[in-house]
Amino acid sequence: MTTEHHVLLRGTGVRFPCAEGDTLLRAALRAGVGLSYECNSGACGSCRYELLEGDVRTRWADAPGLSARDRRKGRRLACQSEPASDCVVDLSSVPEPAPHRPIRQRARLREVHRLTHDMAEFVFVAEKHAAFSAGQYAMLGFPSGIERAYSMSNLGNCRREWKFVVKRSPGGKATSILFDGLDLGETIELDGPYGQAYYRAGDDRDIVCVAGGSGLGAMASVVLGAAAQADAAERTVHLFCGGRAPRDLHIPEAMAMAGRRLRALHVHTAVSEPGSADSGSHQGFVHEAVVAKLGEALTDFTYYAAGPPAMTDALARALVLEGGLAADRLHFDRFS
Ligand SMILES: Cc1cc2nc3c(=O)[nH]c(=O)nc-3n(C[C@H](O)[C@H](O)[C@H](O)COP(=O)(O)OP(=O)(O)OC[C@H]3O[C@@H](n4cnc5c(N)ncnc54)[C@H](O)[C@@H]3O)c2cc1C
Ligand code: FES
Known part of the structure; x- marks a missing residue:
């Protein structure tokens, strides 16, 4: 049985479950609770919060999203915090959660198309669905335990296809696996969709x-x-x-x-x-x-x-x- 903890956002009455090993940010989004965030990768700092009660484990202790001052003040990153007990946190929810709730699923590499000397498009077929908005991204998890964010280059579809345009990063861990270590037919973990910069269809400006x-x-x-x-x-x-x-x-x-x-x-x-x-x-x-x-x-x-x-x-x-x-x-x- 999966252990589950509960997180309460102080002063809002908003409470959501978090499965053992999931992060505070992802659990909120999976429950349809909108939180402020951008990269989901520990770098931008927009998911900073304060832990008022309970215990959390930190995934990436040196994540650059926290300054020395943030650390002195006891601030943490919701995208790097795994609740280890029920928690109360000081973190405000945002009124407009993205249209699709993220889920974790396996995805099989079906095609790779070289685009330039250092960019390629990777086409994965997921086991459940490909429900996302234009401009969003997914977290790709590789067998070595490395996980990185990549933006979808296609539209949500019923063929379960997730396409990503990836630029090779010299010596980079994830891009080395994608370009050199992953064979067609192999599977990875795909968690998504994430991201706030999705296309707003209701806005009629050019x-x-x-x-x-x-x-x-x-x-x-x-x-x-x-x-x-x-x-x-x-x-x-x-x-x-x-x-x-x-x-x-x-x-x-x-x-x-x-x-x-x-x-x-x-x-x-x-x-x-x-x-x-x-x-x-x-x-x-x-x-x-x-x-x-x-x-x-x-x-x-x-x-x-x-x-x-x-x-x-x-x-x-x-x-x-x-x-x-x-x-x-x-x-x-x-x-x-
Ligand atoms: C929202 C978002 C969307 C993105 N979309 C794309 C895209 O569509 N195409 C594309 O080519 N790239 C994209 N990137 C960049 C991509 O996620 C990788 O950073 C890039 O491919 C380099 O990864 P690497 O592992 O090859 O390089 P490396 O140099 O091995 O890793 C660099 C990345 O790993 C992170 N990192 C380092 N140490 C740790 C740690 N201990 N735990 C967790 N993370 C760590 C760093 O913050 C940095 O992002 C996106 C990034 C973000 C945040
Ligand atoms: S969302 Fe960027 S650091 Fe957490």
Whole structure:
């Protein structure tokens, strides 16, 4: 029998069960309780809380999401805490939990498609379902006990297919397994979906998707999500893709189909290595390309972004701090 503990959010009356070995954050989301979070990986710090009663085990003690000051004040990360008894915590719930509750299931690797010199698309077929919103991610768990977040590059579907565009990280543990150690037909654990930066179908503004390197999959999914709407023919989408040099860039084939359904799909590329731009690409960082291209129309759009933290931080500065965009019109989950 699985042991279960209960977690109470102080001052709210919200209480949910947490299976032994699950984290406080994931148990809340599985129970339909919305909490503030982004990376689910210990890096961003947005799931910080204080433990008032009970015991928790910490998965990653040195997780960078906590500063030295946080540690002195006794703060913890909900995504790294496994309750070991009933607990009372100081952590506020958010009113809008994501549409799909995460579940754990096994998933079999069916196909691998090389996209660039260091990026590939991995197609898994899960045992139960593929229910998720465009722009979300899943936690992939490998036999060695390593677990990492990867964004889906497709849309939720009844074929149980979960697709991920992964960029190889030199010497990286998970990407070495994916690129070199996992054979077709092998299974891994897939836990998801997670993420708050999913496509909001009810927002009728035109949209801008900004992908830096490993963020391509999430942004391809958001473009497909917009193209799947009944009012797609009234919607313009700008997709910006950034890399160091042209060989880092790839525009997924599915974008052609999306472009036919939308009023317009404008694809822009940017390369940052000096002197590497070909005639079609902006020379510079991808956030600079967004500002240069959209100019005074910058605040007319809703934005989705995915990629390395340096890129999403620079984009947030350019759009919100310098450009005057309302912060709730920029959606991204910080990659660690
Ligand atoms: C929300 C989100 C979505 C992402 N989506 C994508 C995507 O679609 N495509 C893509 O290519 N990449 C994506 N990433 C990045 C991906 O999760 C990995 O960080 C990246 O592939 C490097 O992993 P690695 O194991 O190969 O590298 P490594 O260098 O071995 O590991 C780096 C990562 O491991 C984490 N880490 C280090 N030590 C520990 C520990 N003890 N316990 C737990 N974690 C630890 C670090 O925070 C860092 O994220 C995403 C990240 C996040 C947070
Ligand atoms: S540190 Fe927990 S969600 Fe990012």
